[in-house]
Amino acid sequence: MTTPIVRRSPTHRATVLGAVDLTPRMRRVTVASDAMRDVQLRPAQDVELHLRTDEGRRVKRRYTIAQARPQAGELDLDVLLHGDGPGARWGAVAGPGDEVEFQGPRGKLELRSAPWHLLAGDESALPAIAAILAALPPGEPAQAFVEVTDTDDELPGLPVTWVHRGDAAPGGPDVLDAALATFPLPPGAGHAYLMGETRAVVALRGALERRGVAHESVFVKGYWNLGRPDRLANRPPT
Numbered sequence: 001m002t003t004p005i006v007r008r009s010p011t012h013r014a015t016v017l018g019a020v021d022l023t024p025r026m027r028r029v030t031v032a033s034d035a036m037r038d039v040q041l042r043p044a045q046d047v048e049l050h051l052r053t054d055e056g057r058r059v060k061r062r063y064t065i066a067q068a069r070p071q072a073g074e075l076d077l078d079v080l081l082h083g084d085g086p087g088a089r090w091g092a093v094a095g096p097g098d099e100v101e102f103q104g105p106r107g108k109l110e111l112r113s114a115p116w117h118l119l120a121g122d123e124s125a126l127p128a129i130a131a132i133l134a135a136l137p138p139g140e141p142a143q144a145f146v147e148v149t150d151t152d153d154e155l156p157g158l159p160v161t162w163v164h165r166g167d168a169a170p171g172g173p174d175v176l177d178a179a180l181a182t183f184p185l186p187p188g189a190g191h192a193y194l195m196g197e198t199r200a201v202v203a204l205r206g207a208l209e210r211r212g213v214a215h216e217s218v219f220v221k222g223y224w225n226l227g228r229p230d231r232l233a234n235r236p237p238t
């Protein structure tokens with residue numbers, strides 16, 4: 001009998017350099033790690049932070065690398081302060097000198113050339129959407145819809161259409177679905193990127209497919225699960 005090979009991505013250590021409020025609910029935490037020096041990153045890759053619950057249980061939470069300065073091994077992570085959870089709590093208090101372990105960079109998203117691109121997601125996907133927009137070739141038009149609570153959550157200067165949920169609860173597909181329905185799909189085989197609450201983005205993919213977008217032309221990634229902690233919460237870090 002042969003012993004199976006278990007491949008585990010290595011765990012690295014980072015130090016928090018500082019944090020700034022981008023909006024009242026989004027905090028940019030800058031970390032530095034020698035392991036990230038000169039690492040080539042693809043757009044919207046993420047790191048998986050090793051954090052702890054209130055009870056001290058070890059959990060992992062993933063955050064997109066919003067910006068990086070590879071020469072210095074620095075990563076900016078934009079953490080949504082959505083309420084209660086080890087990730088949101090870490091983002092709210094992380095300060096200079098704090099240490100955090102992580103794995104990564106990781107993420108399977110690959111940009112595909114297409115005559116047009118459609119991006120949609122909630123606040124948790126904003127760093128990824130911004131990174132993808134910045135990386136798409138100038139000749140390929142892109143339209144992005146980002147669902148936020150209200151104008152307070154909007155980041156200035158980003159070429160996205162902000163969609164307000166107002167008093168509606170986050171995590172449902174309806175608000176983005178209505179916004180996307182107003183977007184006339186251009187001719188040609190465009191490519192869509194949907195990121196946010198898992199069931200919501202699956203529902204949005206269904207709506208796009210019913211409008212003729214091919215299944216394989218839609219990248220879907222569940223970023224969180226409504227009403228329950230990240231699925232890795234009970235799994236010990238490898």
Ligand SMILES: Cc1cc2nc3c(=O)[nH]c(=O)nc-3n(C[C@H](O)[C@H](O)[C@H](O)COP(=O)(O)OP(=O)(O)OC[C@H]3O[C@@H](n4cnc5c(N)ncnc54)[C@H](O)[C@@H]3O)c2cc1C
Pocket residue numbers: 046061062063064065077078079080081082083084085086087088089107123124125127128170222223224225226227228229230231233
């Ligand atoms: C590849 C990838 C990249 C990601 N990048 C980012 C990023 O750059 N910035 C970012 O903020 N998040 C990002 N996320 C999402 C983030 O990992 C999840 O939101 C995560 O669940 C937050 O962990 P937590 O400990 O705060 O909450 P959890 O312990 O996971 O959940 C606690 C409660 O909060 C709710 N909840 C979790 N997330 C949200 C949310 N976004 N909005 C409303 N309610 C929520 C849950 O339903 C649950 O009820 C990313 C996820 C993935 C998979």
